[in-house]
Amino acid sequence: MSQVLSLWRSASGLPVVGGTVGKRVFSILFSQKAPYFATIRPRFVEIRPDYAELVIPKRRGVHNHLGTVHAIALCNGLEAAMGALAEGTIPADKRWIPEGMDVSYTAKATSDITCIAETDPGAWTGDDPHVPVRVRGVRDDGTVVIEGVIKLWVTPRKA
Numbered sequence: 001m002s003q004v005l006s007l008w009r010s011a012s013g014l015p016v017v018g019g020t021v022g023k024r025v026f027s028i029l030f031s032q033k034a035p036y037f038a039t040i041r042p043r044f045v046e047i048r049p050d051y052a053e054l055v056i057p058k059r060r061g062v063h064n065h066l067g068t069v070h071a072i073a074l075c076n077g078l079e080a081a082m083g084a085l086a087e088g089t090i091p092a093d094k095r096w097i098p099e100g101m102d103v104s105y106t107a108k109a110t111s112d113i114t115c116i117a118e119t120d121p122g123a124w125t126g127d128d129p130h131v132p133v134r135v136r137g138v139r140d141d142g143t144v145v146i147e148g149v150i151k152l153w154v155t156p157r158k159a
Contacts, residue, residue, distance in 0.1 A: 004087035008047040037080045040073050052085035056113045069109035074146045077115035078135040082150045085117040096152045103148030111140035
């Protein structure tokens with residue numbers, strides 16, 4: 001099991017402080033791995049193989065000139081969800097790096113945004129080094145505000 005998935009399972013299941021506090025601690029620690037993630041203050045909801053979900057709180061620090069969540073903050077949230085998914089899913093003998101991101105902005109981000117990343121179970125074990133990660137951001141009312149694919153390049157680890 002990867003370090004990220006192991007830490008997530010430990011933190012979200014802490015019996016003394018509870019899952020909510022453990023998830024917050026995990027979210028802070030994850031944001032330290034890539035400090036730019038801290039700018040959106042992600043709150044991870046769930047991480048499991050082939051799936052990750054987090055929430056970007058709507059606050060002034062991520063607003064654009066319209067008072068909605070900025071497009072790049074949304075992309076940052078999608079990338080954080082993808083990174084957690086990748087770290088929690090990839091086989092130990094492989095490594096990954098993003099190749100690109102294709103997204104469409106489909107509605108105004110007028111609330112907290114739930115960012116979801118998903119892959120198919122067999123995507124990480126095949127011979128094709130290209131792994132597409134489906135991503136989307138959803139408003140509190142269920143409206144999708146951003147959706148797309150983050151393309152990963154997955155190769156064997158060097159010995």
